[in-house]
Amino acid sequence: MLEVRNLMVFFENALALNDFSMEVAKRELIGILGPNSAGKTTLMNAISGLLVDIRIKEMRRGGERISMYGSIDYEGKDITWTDPSERVKRGIVLCRERHPVFKESSVMENLKIAGYLMPRSHIKKTLEYGLELFPNLKRLRHKKAGFMSGGEQQMLAILMGIVANPKLFLLDEPLLGLSPMIQKMVMDTVLRLRSDLSLTILITEQFARPVLPVIDRGYVIENGILTVKGTGPELMENPEVKAAYLGS
Amino acid sequence: MGILIYGFINSAILALLAMGFNLTFGISGVANFAYGAIYVFTGFLVWILINSFALGYWISVLISLCLAFLVGVFIFYAVIRRIKGMALSEVIATFGVGIAGMELFRYFGFIGSKYGLPPIFGGNVSIGHVTVDLQRIMIGVMAVLLTLFVYLFTRHTKIGLAFRAIAQDERTALTFGINSDKTVALSMGFGSALGAASAILILPLGNITVEGGYDVLLNALAVCIVGGLGSSVGIMVASGLIGYAQTATAFFLETHWMMLVSLIAIAMILTVKPSGLFSQQKELEERV
Numbered sequence A: 001m002l003e004v005r006n007l008m009v010f011f012e013n014a015l016a017l018n019d020f021s022m023e024v025a026k027r028e029l030i031g032i033l034g035p036n037s038a039g040k041t042t043l044m045n046a047i048s049g050l051l052v053d054i055r056i057k058e059m060r061r062g063g064e065r066i067s068m069y070g071s072i073d074y075e076g077k078d079i080t081w082t083d084p085s086e087r088v089k090r091g092i093v094l095c096r097e098r099h100p101v102f103k104e105s106s107v108m109e110n111l112k113i114a115g116y117l118m119p120r121s122h123i124k125k126t127l128e129y130g131l132e133l134f135p136n137l138k139r140l141r142h143k144k145a146g147f148m149s150g151g152e153q154q155m156l157a158i159l160m161g162i163v164a165n166p167k168l169f170l171l172d173e174p175l176l177g178l179s180p181m182i183q184k185m186v187m188d189t190v191l192r193l194r195s196d197l198s199l200t201i202l203i204t205e206q207f208a209r210p211v212l213p214v215i216d217r218g219y220v221i222e223n224g225i226l227t228v229k230g231t232g233p234e235l236m237e238n239p240e241v242k243a244a245y246l247g248s
Numbered sequence B: 001m002g003i004l005i006y007g008f009i010n011s012a013i014l015a016l017l018a019m020g021f022n023l024t025f026g027i028s029g030v031a032n033f034a035y036g037a038i039y040v041f042t043g044f045l046v047w048i049l050i051n052s053f054a055l056g057y058w059i060s061v062l063i064s065l066c067l068a069f070l071v072g073v074f075i076f077y078a079v080i081r082r083i084k085g086m087a088l089s090e091v092i093a094t095f096g097v098g099i100a101g102m103e104l105f106r107y108f109g110f111i112g113s114k115y116g117l118p119p120i121f122g123g124n125v126s127i128g129h130v131t132v133d134l135q136r137i138m139i140g141v142m143a144v145l146l147t148l149f150v151y152l153f154t155r156h157t158k159i160g161l162a163f164r165a166i167a168q169d170e171r172t173a174l175t176f177g178i179n180s181d182k183t184v185a186l187s188m189g190f191g192s193a194l195g196a197a198s199a200i201l202i203l204p205l206g207n208i209t210v211e212g213g214y215d216v217l218l219n220a221l222a223v224c225i226v227g228g229l230g231s232s233v234g235i236m237v238a239s240g241l242i243g244y245a246q247t248a249t250a251f252f253l254e255t256h257w258m259m260l261v262s263l264i265a266i267a268m269i270l271t272v273k274p275s276g277l278f279s280q281q282k283e284l285e286e287r288v
């Protein structure tokens, strides 16, 4: 479904992703593991097309020089330079890091914004399903998103992604800053959504413990370079991964 | 009593003037300094359509509103797009475009006091002992209606919701397929069309002059700066404050001191609270 080939991303002269390749098959759940500044967000932005937009805006302002080499194929077509809204239409939806909700808008308004490209009927149907899944959000639907807890905001961000009707759902550090209990809730929800909606999911994380047991395959990156890849169980047995990410 | 009513109408005028400028800024962060020029452009355009092309009033108004919208969109694509995010360049570029546009009218002989727009309804009404013309009543009514319209529009239409999204977080908006260039261009268009609407409502009270464009920009800026740029509650409060202060000045001193009130208001707020009266609330209050 997705194939990233020899992707290189430079911010000025700093290399954020170095010759990175990966492939994702339909309905897989893939983990991208790596410490802070490993290049996880850069990868997600490249796949979602945000990087293309950021690059253009930096260029116009005469700001940072961003260069990208390599290619990204999605459903058999090259999308390396396709603009982000076209990718959303084709089903690539990114949920950005740090609970990306519109803080001054109510929960309902956030969900309506998320359905920008969708017909009203689709939004209505998805909300019926989604608010059933998140009874908390249903109760808080008139509350301003900025006044909710981190966990609630993350749940909302995920549901917003779902409203945008993804086939390939990209989750950038959805567990960041959440308590272990909430982290487990978020992971359970992701799994539930995956099976209910037949999603293909790419999830990034700094700490492997909550995600390693559930992913089909994973890639470990450090300083923009792929260091280890393998199936979930393979990674859990890998001594380096064990030492660095499972703390044992 | 007179001061109460005329103060209210003057506040409504200021709110109308500031509305479009504020809408564009609240959504895109672009301070459109060509705003006064668009106001003057609309005035002359309606005048030309009615007097040179012998078109009817309403059709002239409609054409002018649409053209003002297109001018706003055009300014975005031609001027702002390449420098977006550099506030000073935006101000200089839009101000330059504005001056060029306004002075072009002067160059082509649009000077003197012979240009005016007809009122929508002629006639007067009496409120208590005070006589007010219907156009001023219309201004009060339309200020309320347009505020309401903008409020509903930004909450219940796709474009309006895209406005609110871009205003808060451009990159996250992108992840839902909201094209930021297109949305910002539309916000320029809507802001300009609102400016045009205010021109059509307010110009019948006086003459259309090129100098009027500078006053409009100054008044819009005064209201937005005092209220806190981008805050819609701020606009209402600041229009009220400056509106009544101006009317009182005109009553007790002289009319030509009115403009000074705006300048003093800007100077005062910049020394006391540079971000404007309602800037804190803006953090978690609507900006649109």
Ligand SMILES: Nc1ncnc2c1ncn2[C@@H]1O[C@H](COP(=O)(O)OP(=O)(O)O)[C@@H](O)[C@H]1O
Residues within 6 Å of the ligand: A011, A014, A015, A016, A034, A035, A036, A037, A038, A039, A040, A041, A042, A043, A064
């Ligand atoms: N806009 C940017 N400008 C300059 N450097 C950047 C930018 N975004 C990311 N980087 C750099 O790229 C590297 C990878 O960052 P990122 O992809 O955000 O890592 P992660 O998400 O894994 O924490 C880091 O060294 C970071 O400093």
Ligand SMILES: [Mg+2]
Residues within 6 Å of the ligand: A040, A041, A042, A097, A173
């Ligand atoms: Mg990151």
